[in-house]
Amino acid sequence: MDWDDAYANAPYIPNSEEFPDRWRAEADAFRQRLSVSGRARLGMMYGHGPREIVDLFLPDGVPKGVFVFVHGGYWRQFDGSLWSHLAQGALDRGWAVAMPTYDLTPRVRIADITRQIAQAICVVANEFDGPLRLAGHSAGGHLVARMLAPDVLPEDVMKRIEKCVPISPVSDLRPLMNTRMNDDFKLDETSAAAESPVLTDAPPTDVTVWVGGAERPVFLDQAQWLADAWGCNIIVDPGKHHFDVIDALTEADSPLMHAIFPSGA
Known part of the structure; x- marks a missing residue:
């Protein structure tokens, strides 16, 4: 098996090279609009490093709670600002949105x-009252799933997480040891297992795994492995590939947003 090809998304997505520029244009316009209206708090520090920042977007009125979205990029690229526009759906539902880098x-x-990411969530939780809901895409899906392990977040923060939706997550990191990307990851059997949500006990938190129906087979596998390991619901979004499966976060009433905010939350 060619592991590098198996985990490569861009070569199998039409016009994949156009997506980053589109994301940037939409995100920049969104950030400018929210900043002008006084509803953006950009670059709040949650740690000491220059990338340890989180962007906060505020709804009209008192937030019902906080929706945290963690970006992907194989833990090797991008930052949270590139997907700022994806906050729109949760804002329209009356939730504050936090996007950490x-x-x-x-x-x-x-x-x-x-x-x-655990530290970022703790800082955000200290800024706002109410429940927390988590979602993340790809590597971000891995990261939000990792938040549900018992040794990651403080108990008082963990109790506030009502829902977690890993989107196209990497849930078992062990296969990545076979890719050239591991030159950057430096995973071995021990570290890969320790960071694999599929090898942790099912959390008490309500979890729905979401994945695009047109994704690469390994991502369909990774999503199913997590659903099987945790005994949670999995939804396969027909026709969606790895880059457009997150677009529905901009729409308050999309099926993806209903998965994150069930019962009209």
């Missing part, structure tokens, strides 16, 4: 990134 491999290890 984190350090990247090979500068840090994936375990370090897990700790950074």
Whole structure:
């Protein structure tokens, strides 16, 4: 098996090279609009490093709670600002939205990134009252799933998490040891197992795994493995590939948003 090809998304998505520019244009316009209206708090520090920042977007009125979205990029690229526009759906539902940025491999290890996201969530939880809902895409799906392990978040923060939706998550990191990307990850059997949500006990939190129906087979497998390991619901979004499966976060009443905010929350 060609593991590098198996985990490569862009070569199998039409016009994949256009997506980053589109995301940037939509995110920049969104950030400007929210900043002008006084509903954006950009670059709040949650740690001491230059990438340990979180962008906060505020709804009209008192927030019902906080929706945390963690971006993907194989723990190797991008930052949270690129997907700012994806906050729109949760804002329209009356929730504040937090989008953390984190350090990247090979500068840090994936375990370090897990700790950074936990710290970001703790800082955000201290800023707002109410429940927390988590979602993340790809590597971000891995990171939000990792938040549900018993040794990651403080108990008082963990109790506030009502829902977690890993979107196209990497839930078992062990296959990635076979890819060239592991030159950056530096995973071995021990570290890969420690960072694999599929090897942790099912959390008490309500979890729905979401994945695009047109994704690469390994991502369909990774999503199913997590659903099987945790005994949770999995939804396969017909026709969606790895890059457009997150677009529905902009729409308050989309099926993806109903998975994150069930019962009209």
